[in-house]
Amino acid sequence: MLHNKVEEVKSREDLIKFLLHLRKDLQTKGNAWENITLKDYLEAMEAWVEDMDGYYLNTNQPIPKQPSWKTIADILYAATMYE
Structure with missing residues (x-):
């Protein structure tokens, strides 16, 4: 599960591994993502960072x-589904 991979990120190398999982998740389960276009993904990322304290x-x-x-992994993961 992709959310579990976020919890494993502690270093730059872990983030690189997470990015691989994120890309593979988009390739295999992209229809489950809320934000699949770059425009929507970046808008969601912006909104989540603004609201991330909550x-x-x-x-x-x-x-x-x-x-x-x-934190970077949290942002990247959240942007897959944040509206």
Whole structure:
């Protein structure tokens, strides 16, 4: 499951692996993605970053003060489905 792969991201190498999984997920399950065009994906990414404090608060995680490799993975993953 792609969400589980996000939780594994701790380093640049992990993010590279996550990007591979993200790309493969789009190729095999793209019809399940909310945002499959680059335009929609980037708009969702922008909106999620603007609202991401709520996600971290709702999931009992600290709000990142500086983005980590996992934060980048969170953003990329969220943009697949965020409206």
